[in-house]
Each structure stands twice: as structure tokens, then as C-alpha cells.
Amino acid sequence: MADSCCSSNKGEQPEDGVKSSCCSGASEVKVTTEAGESQGCCNGNAEDTATPEADNSKNCCSSQAAGETSEAAAKSCCSSESKSQKGEMAEYRIFGMDCPSCALSIEKGLSKLENIAEAKVNYTSAKLKVTGSDFEQVESEVQKLGFKVEPLKQNKNMKVYSVEGMDCGSCAKSIENHLNTIPAVNQVSVNFSTGKMKVEHKNSVEEIVTEVSKIGFKASLLSKNRPSTEETQKKGYGGIITSGVLIALGFAGSFTDVSTFLTTFLYAAAMVISGYKPVKSAFYSIKSRSLDMNVLMSAAAIGAALIGEWLEGATVVWLFALGTALQTMSMEKTRSSIRNLMNLAPSEAWIKVGSQLMKKPVEEVGVGDILVVKPGDRIPLDGEILKGESSINQAPITGESIPVDKEAGDTVYAGTINENGSLEIRVTKLAEDTTIAKIIHLVEEAQEQKAPTQAFIDKFAAVYTPIVFVLALVVMVLPPLIGFGTWGEWFYKGLELLVVACPCALVISTPVAIVSAIGNAAKNGVLIKGGTFLEKAGAITAIAFDKTGTLTEGKPKVAGIKAFNTSEDELLSIALTLEDYSTHPIAKTIVEFANERGIEPKSGEVFKSIVGKGVQATIDGVIHYAGNARLFEEKNIPLGGAEPVVQELQNKGKTVVIIGTNQEIIGVISVADSIRTTTVNALDGLKKAGIGQVVMLTGDNEGTARMISKEASVNRYFAELLPEDKVDAIKKLQSEGHKVAMVGDGINDAPALATADLGIAMGGAGTDTAMETADVVLMADNLEKLPHTINLSRKALGIIKQNIWFSLIVKFAALALIFPGWLTLWLAVLSDTGAAIIVILNALRLLKVSHTDK
Known part of the structure; x- marks a missing residue:
């Protein structure tokens, strides 16, 4: 090049x-x-x-x-x-798509626009992403194809306002001309018919509202990402009812003395009313070289009219319109399972400015602003409590319905409910960066990713549709040409094939189930990053758990101190000096314990961390060590009289930290971690869900690992593991034929999480890293939701298989009935749209699966 x-x-x-x-x-x-x-x-x-x-x-x-x-x-x-x-990117919400081929038609139509570099439509999330330099024609082009479109977000400076008081198009032009004179305004577009104004500006919202008021109009900022689907769902039912009545009148008239012309007129009128939208959409689909259901159905209906089958043609169009409306309504229920999360966080917030309270849109609130949240209100933004105490219902984030007590210094999340007590909260994240915003973003991204099954079905459909379409043309032309039957007979069979050519139910079967399952999981505090991971979760046979912080509380406490030839305070002083430079949880426990007792550290230097074994430092010119027995074995330092003490403590399930020098053992500090209250129930639930191997991975000694494994009721454990050894443990389980999931904190266990077939991170609500790195994230810091996740995944896989087989059986049955002449056009339409509706309704059952279901 x-x-x-x-x-x-x-x-x-x-x-x-x-x-x-x-x-x-x-x-x-x-x-x-x-x-x-x-x-x-x-x-x-x-x-x-x-x-x-x-x-x-x-x-x-x-x-x-x-x-x-x-x-x-x-x-x-x-x-x-x-x-x-490519330029900038804009996002839109599409309403009215009832089949993945609709998404393809929109993509092809938009890709022909001059200033559009790329258009990507995801059917399951109903989102359109457009990249280009000018988006002026996007909405009109999508509307030409028969869909409703609503902008979600463009650049951060572009805001949408509602304008009241305009009575003609010149009013809109006046507003545009006035705002264009303001240096801080880069771009403005006012639509008189919708009453909306889009302004890209750098100054404040208040200034724009003030400028608009100067020329006699009232403007108000529309809150972002609050789409309304009710109007879209209801629109069009009047036409369906009217055409249905006309068909019924025509059909009834055919049994009376009413003229054929009148009944034909009634059927034709019904076809025009119900068929206008699909025919219009078909026209633009053909222009964009797309073969979707609108094209096939329009061809079938027009063909039926040409051969005089007006009742068939009208019934085909009416059934298609009805089926499309029902499919759209059902799909919107699935899509709204996540979209409703957007409404959990309030669109406005009370901000404390000096001694005054001011209500502002959340989009206008900055980091550092002080929120005031009254009892019973939802918290509008993530932040840190400055004043007040309350119980916070964090169910929208973690799935836990039991309120959590919060006080000054604690973190709170947007969308959670302040049960009691007034709070002053310092904002720590902007509206688009809140935890709930990230959850919505991650889940929508997950819904847009194709699972392996879905990808296969899409490839199958891409081959199936054109083959059947060509076959339909051959059936229309070839048999009558060679004198086998009449033109009308074979033309009718070809029309039936056209209808059967669209594998709508088949291509919907997988994505709707995945979207429903991911939506259900999100509402229960579990983020599944895509259909691929949903399928993997359903196939898991072994789950490995990191011990510290996962099966246990992760907050060990000092259980005992044994000093040799010195005092406990002297031992703790040396331990404090050594461990103060370590980030290990056990080291932090010893440091906290020593600080609580008022112990002063000694002067140390040349600190060194020995991975997986302990630490060393030079104190008063002598090298001191703090670590496990392996560290002292490696340094050839005999434990002497400390050995039986260490052995006894380890047999009791305690972790032992030995303090000593190259010449002697100074003392032993024992630390114990406690099992989480939810661990036993969670692991029992996993076993009931069919997980054959529940495994514990720990760096602790054999005795501690054995004790904890008995308390937690795990099947097996791997003890004394270094971080890299956890990877080997995962590989060993995989070599035994297991599909392995690894549960950890998403950071320290990163290698093992990556090696496992499925990585599951805990406590995602508190760590952005966990939300970004793991395949599945448990937002709450416990394991209670894990059995539900496995059960949900397996139910999803079962429903996907049911949908695929049902769709294939219906489709092939329809094909088989064409040639004996047993299938009519309206039955062909019913088999397609009816099967699609049944498949969607079957998948919607996943939204209702609760953690109590088995």
C-alpha cells in the first residue's frame, strides 16, 4: 500500500x-x-x-x-x-426488532451512508453503535427501515434538552441561530416536531437554559439513558385490530350474497393497513441488499394477491404483524431486565452548597460535591459517608437483601437504599463511573457477546436462508416449465417456501436465553461476562477455592504467643519490626495486634520479602527472620525445642509464624482464620447442584489445611502451595477430566483464575479490578450466590437445547408439509412467528429462576 x-x-x-x-x-x-x-x-x-x-x-x-x-x-x-x-462513535437504542435479520438490515442500510464508517447492531441488547463523522442521517435511515431509534450517548459534551413553547419550525431555527452565537457552544440542533434540542457545549446546563429563556422558550435537560418503551410497544396495535376486523368481515361476507369485489376490497384494505410497515421495510432492505423476514413475507403476501388468494395474503400479513408485535413485546421484557437497573439510581440529587440545599441532575454533580440523602431515599451516586449512620439496602449491587450498617468513612453505592438516618456523602465517582453504571455496561457488553452455540446457529442460518430462497424460486419455475403441474400450484408452493426460508425462531433460540439468564444473575448480584462463560458455568464439574478470604473470613487473629528465652513484648517488638514491611494478611494481623498492645518497633534495615516463606531484616546488626518452617529449613536453622510447639499448633489448624535468627529460635506466634458463616451452606449447595469436586487451595501447612477442609466439608485440598503451585493444582484437576472453575479475589489469584476454565472473583463491589478481570463476578463478598449461578447456567443450557430442537422440528415439519399440499400460507406464517414467540416465552422463564429453585 x-x-x-x-x-x-x-x-x-x-x-x-x-x-x-x-x-x-x-x-x-x-x-x-x-x-x-x-x-x-x-x-x-x-x-x-x-x-x-x-x-x-x-x-x-x-x-x-x-x-x-x-x-x-x-x-x-x-x-x-x-x-x-472512523471518527467519533454514537450509540442508539433500537425498538421494534423481532429477528436478528432486522439487525443485519440496519447495519447494511447505515453502512451505505456517506459519513458512516461502521455500524454495528446487537439484536439481543437492541443497541446500535455507529462510528463516523456525521450522524445526522442515522435516525431517519433507521426509521425508513421501519424501526424506532433513540440516541443513548455520543460525546460527553453533547446534551439533549426538552424545549417547551415552540409553535413552528422557525422557532427551532431561532433557537439554533441564537445559541450558535455563544462561543462555548460547538454545535446545536433543534427538532420542532419532537421538541428536543441537542447541544454540544462546554459551559454549564444552567447557562444554556438561561440563553434559551432569553428568546422566549423553556429548556430542561433530559436525563441520560432513561428510554421509555411503553409507547413503542403500544403503537401499532390499532392497525392490527382494524385489519383483523376487516379480514373477519370479508371472510363472513364470503358466505353471504356480498359481492366478490367487496370482500376482495376488504382483504386488500387489511393488507395495506398491516402490510405497509413490512413492505416499506422490505423496500429499504432490498436497497441495502439484505434478505430479511420483511422481504420474504412481503413477497409471499404480494404473490398471494397476484394469484387471487386475497384471503391467504391478508391473513399472512395480519399474522405476521401480530406475531411481530408479540415478539417485540416479549423481547422488550427480556431487554428491560437490565435496562430497569438504570432507573434504580435517581436522576437528580440534593447537593449541599454552604448551608443551602440544591437539586441538580446527577450528570451535573462533580467529584467532591456533598450529597444529602434522607431516610428512605435512594443514593444517587457512589461516595463516602461524611456524617450520619444508617442501614443501607445494597440489593441492587450485591443481591443481598439484608441491609448493611454504614457509618462515617464507609463506602456507599448509587442505587442502594438509605433505610434510616440522614446521611451526608462526599461524591467519589461521576454518574457514568458509578458501580451500578459499570454493572449495566458490563452486562450489556456480556449480552452482546455471542456464545459458541449462538455463533454456530448464526452460521447455519446464514447458509440455510439463501438456499431455501433459491429453492423457492426453482420450485416456482422449474416444475411447470417441464410440464409437471400448473404455474399457480407451484407458485403457491414457492411462496410457502419463502415464508419457511426465514429461520427466525432458530436464531432467536440462543440469544434470548442468554440475555434472560445474564439479566437474572445481575439482579442477584452476579455478573456473568458473556454467553461463552454462561455455557462454561453450566458445564463445570469441579470448583477450586482459594482458602484465605474466600472460604475463610480472610481476617485472621493472633491466637497465641510463645516466647523462648525472652519476654512476649520483646518477641512482639521484633515481629512488628519484621512484619511492618510485609503486605501479607497474616503479617498485617501481627502488626495490628502489636500496635493494639502499644508495642514499639525496633530499628531495622535491609528488609527483604521471601515469597511464599516469610520476611527478613537486619536488627541491631543481626539478621532476623519471620516465616514458616520451610523458611528455617531452607536457611538450615534447626527449630530445636520449638519444633514440638509448632507441630502441636499446626495440628490444631493454626498458622504458625516462627521468629528467629541464624543462631536461635526466639519465639512462635500462632494465627487462626475462621470459616465464613456462609461457606458450609454454599459448598453443600454446590454439591447438590452436581459439582463433583469441591477443592481448597491454600499456602497453609498440611495440619491447617486438613482442619479447615473438615470444617468446610470440601472433597479434597492442596496445601503448602506457592502462587505458581495453584496453577499446577488447577492443571491437575483438568488432567483428571474436570471442567474447572477457580474462585478467588481476582488479583492475587490471577494466574490460577486465568488457567481455570472459568475464573470467578469475589467482592466485585469493592474492587474494579475484580469486575474487569474475572469471567464471573460475585458482587457480594460471600459464596451464597454461587450455587444459584451454577443452577441458572445449567437451566439456561437446557432451555437453549429445548429451543433449538423445537425450532428445527417445527421448521422441517413445515418444509415436509409443503409438497403434499397440506401446508397453507397462513399456517407457514403461524409456524414461523408462533415458534419464535414460544421460543422467547420459554427463554423468559430464566428471568424467574430464584436461588431456591433446584
Whole structure:
């Protein structure tokens, strides 16, 4: 690929023989490189004629650009007009999609727009992501295809306002002209028909509202990400009811003396009312070279009318419209399972300014502002309590319905409920960065990722549909050409094949189940990062747990002190000096214990951490050690009289820290961690869910591991593990034929989490790292939700299989009934839309699965 740059209207010929060119004004250029690639660049009103073959890239540059061409690496400089320059990204919510082929039609339609570089539609989350330099035509293009579109977010400075008082289009123009005179306003667009104003500005919302009021109108900021679907769901039912009544009248009239012309007119009117939207959508789908259900159904209905089957044609269109409306309504229930989380956090907050309280949209609240939250209100933003005490219901974040007591210094999350007591909270995160916003973002991303089963079904459908479409054309033409039957008979069979050609129920079968399951998990405080991990969770046969902080509280306490030839305080002083530089939980426990007793540390130097064994430092010129028995064995320091003490403590399940020098053992400090209250119930639940191996991984000694494993009722344990040894333990389980999940904190256990088939992190509400790195995140810091997650995943896999088999059986049954002449057009439509509705309703059952279900 060659690099192209230019200055003014001058084209340059580089020495390597690869031509480059530039153009401006109204010029047009086409340049061919030695590799056979055509590249062009233009500016102003030039027409870009580039048609690259090798890398599908274009080359264009402004009249001011200057550059050079390199054989090793080619670069391109493009003007803002170039479609090859991706530019900014905007997101929209699409309403009315009832089949994944709808998403494909929208993508193809938008990709043809001049200033759109890329359009990606996800059917399950109903989100459209568009990359380009100008989004002015996006909404109108999507509406042409028969869908409703609503912008979600563009750049952070772009805000949407509602404007009251406009009575004509010139009012909108007046507002635009006035705001364009303000330096802080970069872009403004006012739509008179919708009463909405989009403004990209750098000044405050209050200033924009004030400027609009100056010219006689009232503006108010619309809260972000609060889409309403009720209007979309209800719209269109009137037309369906009207056309249904017309069909019924026509059908009843066919048994009386009513003229054929009148009954045909009634059927035709019903077709127009119910068929206008799908035919219009089909027209734009064909323009974008997309073969979706609207095209197939429109062709079938028009074909039926052409051969005089007006009742069939009208029934086909009416059933399709009804089925589409029911599918859309069912799908919106699935999509709203996550979207409703957006409404948990209030759209406005009370801010303390001096001694006054001011209500502001959450989007306008900054980090460091002071929130005032009254009893019974939801907390609008993440923050830290400055004043007050209360019980906070954190169910929206962690899935735990039992309120948590909070006081000054504690963290609170947006969307949680202040049960009692007034609170003053310092904001720590902006609206778009709150924990609940991240949950919504992660879950929507998860819903957009295809599971392996879904990817396979999509590939199958992509092959199946065109094959059946071509077969339908062959059936219409070939048999009557060779004299086998009449044209009307085979044309009708071909129309039936067209209807059966759309595998709607099949392609919906997997994504709806995945979206429902992920939505259910999110509401219960579990984040599943995508369909792939949902499927993996359902196949897990062994779960390995990190001991400290996972099975146990992770807050060990000093259980005993044994000093040899010195006092306890002297022993603790040495231990404090050594352990104060360690980040290990046990070291922190000893430091806290010594501080509580008022022990003063000694002067130490040359501190060194010995991974998996302990620490060392030089105190008063002598090297001191604090660690486990392996450390002293490695240093060839005999334990002497301390050995039986260490052995006895370890047999009681306690972790032992030995303090000594190269010459002697000074003393022993024992530390004990307690099992979480929820651990035993959680592990029993996993065994009931069919998990064959519940395994504990720990760096503790054999005695401690044995004691804890008995208390927790695990099947087996691996003791005295270094961090890298946990990876080997996971691999051993995998070599035994298990599908292994690893449960840890998402940071210290990262290698093991990555090695396991499924990585599960605990306590995601408190750590962004855990939310970002693990495959599954338990938002609460306990294991209670894990059995529910496994059960939910397995139910999801079962429902996916049910949906796939049901869809295939219905589809092949319809195909088999065509040629004997037993299938009618309206039955073909019913088999397709009816099967799709049943598949969706079956998947919706996953939203109702509770943690008590087995």
C-alpha cells in the first residue's frame, strides 16, 4: 500500500515508483500502484474514486498535508470527509426488532451512508453503535427501515434538552441561530416536531437554559439513558385490530350474497393497513441488499394477491404483524431486565452548597460535591459517608437483601437504599463511573457477546436462508416449465417456501436465553461476562477455592504467643519490626495486634520479602527472620525445642509464624482464620447442584489445611502451595477430566483464575479490578450466590437445547408439509412467528429462576 500526501493542487511522484496523488476543489483522481491497488484522495467537492483491492483502505489528504512514502510501512492522511476515517462513535437504542435479520438490515442500510464508517447492531441488547463523522442521517435511515431509534450517548459534551413553547419550525431555527452565537457552544440542533434540542457545549446546563429563556422558550435537560418503551410497544396495535376486523368481515361476507369485489376490497384494505410497515421495510432492505423476514413475507403476501388468494395474503400479513408485535413485546421484557437497573439510581440529587440545599441532575454533580440523602431515599451516586449512620439496602449491587450498617468513612453505592438516618456523602465517582453504571455496561457488553452455540446457529442460518430462497424460486419455475403441474400450484408452493426460508425462531433460540439468564444473575448480584462463560458455568464439574478470604473470613487473629528465652513484648517488638514491611494478611494481623498492645518497633534495615516463606531484616546488626518452617529449613536453622510447639499448633489448624535468627529460635506466634458463616451452606449447595469436586487451595501447612477442609466439608485440598503451585493444582484437576472453575479475589489469584476454565472473583463491589478481570463476578463478598449461578447456567443450557430442537422440528415439519399440499400460507406464517414467540416465552422463564429453585 502506498502513502499519499499532497500540497495544494500538486501531485508528487515518489522515487520508488509508487504513485501518489492529491486533489482539491472539484477534481477527481484515480491512482494505481504497482501492486494493483487503486487509491485516491480528495478535498472540497472532489469525488473519491478509490477502489482498493488488497487491503480495502483508502488514501486521502487535505490540501495542506505534506508527507512522504515508505516502502516498509505505508501510512495515509485523510480529510474529515473520508469514509475511511472512523471518527467519533454514537450509540442508539433500537425498538421494534423481532429477528436478528432486522439487525443485519440496519447495519447494511447505515453502512451505505456517506459519513458512516461502521455500524454495528446487537439484536439481543437492541443497541446500535455507529462510528463516523456525521450522524445526522442515522435516525431517519433507521426509521425508513421501519424501526424506532433513540440516541443513548455520543460525546460527553453533547446534551439533549426538552424545549417547551415552540409553535413552528422557525422557532427551532431561532433557537439554533441564537445559541450558535455563544462561543462555548460547538454545535446545536433543534427538532420542532419532537421538541428536543441537542447541544454540544462546554459551559454549564444552567447557562444554556438561561440563553434559551432569553428568546422566549423553556429548556430542561433530559436525563441520560432513561428510554421509555411503553409507547413503542403500544403503537401499532390499532392497525392490527382494524385489519383483523376487516379480514373477519370479508371472510363472513364470503358466505353471504356480498359481492366478490367487496370482500376482495376488504382483504386488500387489511393488507395495506398491516402490510405497509413490512413492505416499506422490505423496500429499504432490498436497497441495502439484505434478505430479511420483511422481504420474504412481503413477497409471499404480494404473490398471494397476484394469484387471487386475497384471503391467504391478508391473513399472512395480519399474522405476521401480530406475531411481530408479540415478539417485540416479549423481547422488550427480556431487554428491560437490565435496562430497569438504570432507573434504580435517581436522576437528580440534593447537593449541599454552604448551608443551602440544591437539586441538580446527577450528570451535573462533580467529584467532591456533598450529597444529602434522607431516610428512605435512594443514593444517587457512589461516595463516602461524611456524617450520619444508617442501614443501607445494597440489593441492587450485591443481591443481598439484608441491609448493611454504614457509618462515617464507609463506602456507599448509587442505587442502594438509605433505610434510616440522614446521611451526608462526599461524591467519589461521576454518574457514568458509578458501580451500578459499570454493572449495566458490563452486562450489556456480556449480552452482546455471542456464545459458541449462538455463533454456530448464526452460521447455519446464514447458509440455510439463501438456499431455501433459491429453492423457492426453482420450485416456482422449474416444475411447470417441464410440464409437471400448473404455474399457480407451484407458485403457491414457492411462496410457502419463502415464508419457511426465514429461520427466525432458530436464531432467536440462543440469544434470548442468554440475555434472560445474564439479566437474572445481575439482579442477584452476579455478573456473568458473556454467553461463552454462561455455557462454561453450566458445564463445570469441579470448583477450586482459594482458602484465605474466600472460604475463610480472610481476617485472621493472633491466637497465641510463645516466647523462648525472652519476654512476649520483646518477641512482639521484633515481629512488628519484621512484619511492618510485609503486605501479607497474616503479617498485617501481627502488626495490628502489636500496635493494639502499644508495642514499639525496633530499628531495622535491609528488609527483604521471601515469597511464599516469610520476611527478613537486619536488627541491631543481626539478621532476623519471620516465616514458616520451610523458611528455617531452607536457611538450615534447626527449630530445636520449638519444633514440638509448632507441630502441636499446626495440628490444631493454626498458622504458625516462627521468629528467629541464624543462631536461635526466639519465639512462635500462632494465627487462626475462621470459616465464613456462609461457606458450609454454599459448598453443600454446590454439591447438590452436581459439582463433583469441591477443592481448597491454600499456602497453609498440611495440619491447617486438613482442619479447615473438615470444617468446610470440601472433597479434597492442596496445601503448602506457592502462587505458581495453584496453577499446577488447577492443571491437575483438568488432567483428571474436570471442567474447572477457580474462585478467588481476582488479583492475587490471577494466574490460577486465568488457567481455570472459568475464573470467578469475589467482592466485585469493592474492587474494579475484580469486575474487569474475572469471567464471573460475585458482587457480594460471600459464596451464597454461587450455587444459584451454577443452577441458572445449567437451566439456561437446557432451555437453549429445548429451543433449538423445537425450532428445527417445527421448521422441517413445515418444509415436509409443503409438497403434499397440506401446508397453507397462513399456517407457514403461524409456524414461523408462533415458534419464535414460544421460543422467547420459554427463554423468559430464566428471568424467574430464584436461588431456591433446584
